[in-house]
Every structure is written in structure tokens, then in C-alpha cells.
Amino acid sequence: MQQLIDPIVRQRRKTLQLSKEEKMMKRLLGSKHIVIAVLTVLVVAGCGQSEPSTEMTGYVINRNASSILVVGDAGNKMQNSQTPEAMSLRIDGSTKWQGIASDKLKPGHKVKATIKGPIAESYPSQASANRIELLSPAQQEPGLLTEQEAIEKALALHSTAGSVYVYRTELIVNEKNWRIQLDDYLRPGNPVEVRIDAKPDSAK
Known part of the structure; x- marks a missing residue:
């Protein structure tokens, strides 16, 4: 009789052990799915965010085919300093132009530049221009010089x-x-x- 009971008990124990292992596997798989879901959300959110842009307003002092020098006026100075903001901006085929064409930009134009990518910490600082927007002059009279x-x-x-x-x-x-x-x-x-x-x- 005992010989008949032992196999049954062993089988039940084996079944219980398998059930525990199955439950453990399900938990692990469930955790894995949660981790994958969270990572997916983070990746999608990261793709939807653009690199923070930096803007600078000032007058074009000089320019050449590949760059322009923009320097702020009396109201655009570096923090805690009398030194004006100054930036040498690289321009190329990817630079967007608003209010003026690239070949029409001259010294004296007041612009707002949107910078892309890193800014070299020199003076004037150096960066690449994502967009150059021509700003309207504060004063303008018909028949007089702009x-x-x-x-x-x-x-x-x-x-x-x-x-x-x-x-x-x-x-x-x-x-x-x-x-x-x-x-x-x-x-x-x-x-x-x-x-x-x-x-x-x-x-x-």
C-alpha cells in the first residue's frame, strides 16, 4: 500500500513544484513586459523632444560666405558685465532664412538667430545657425535712409x-x-x- 502511495505523493509534489515554477516564470515574464513597455515609452518620448534652442538678437557686423558675426547692442550684454553678447555663426545650406534671403543680408541688419548644436565658449562664441530672422527696425521714415x-x-x-x-x-x-x-x-x-x-x- 505504501508503495502505491509514494508515487502518487511524488507526482503531486512534482506537480506542485511545476506550478510554482510556472508562476515564477509568469511573474518574470510579466516584469519583463513592464520593463519593455517603460523603455518603449521613454524612447518614444525622447524621440519627440528636440534639442533646446538658444536665441540671440543683435546687429550683423560683418559676414562672409560661411559665417556672420552678430553682436548685441547696449541692451544685450553678458550677465554681470558691460561686454556685449557676440557670436560668430556658421551658415550653410541647412540654415533657414526668415524675412530676408541669404545673399541680401548685410552689415547693419538686426537679426534674431536661433542656434543649433553646441556653443564654443570663446569670445565671440561660435556656433551654427539654425535660423536667421530679419527684425524690423524700430524707426523708419519714408524717403530717409533705413x-x-x-x-x-x-x-x-x-x-x-x-x-x-x-x-x-x-x-x-x-x-x-x-x-x-x-x-x-x-x-x-x-x-x-x-x-x-x-x-x-x-x-x-
């Missing part, structure tokens, strides 16, 4: 200065002239005023 035209003339008069930038601009309508204040962005603090006749092609 702010860009006046700045371009002022910069031409100080072309040998090297690190000159636009500190402040003002159109005096009743006098029909532009007052352009230029300063040295490497050694700021001594702006020089240049008066540009807003009507005839001349400078004072």
Missing part, C-alpha cells in the same frame, strides 16, 4: 577698428540724420557717436 543703411555707412567709416559694434541708434527726424553710437566689443565703455545724413549720400 537703419541698416545708416549703420552700414557708420561701420564703413570705422572699418579699421576691427572689433567695433553698434551700441545704440537713433533717427532724429527733424534734423534728418542718424546718430549711430559705435563701441569696441573687446574693450567696451567708450562709445563714439557717428552722424549719418539720412537723406543725401554723405556722412558727418
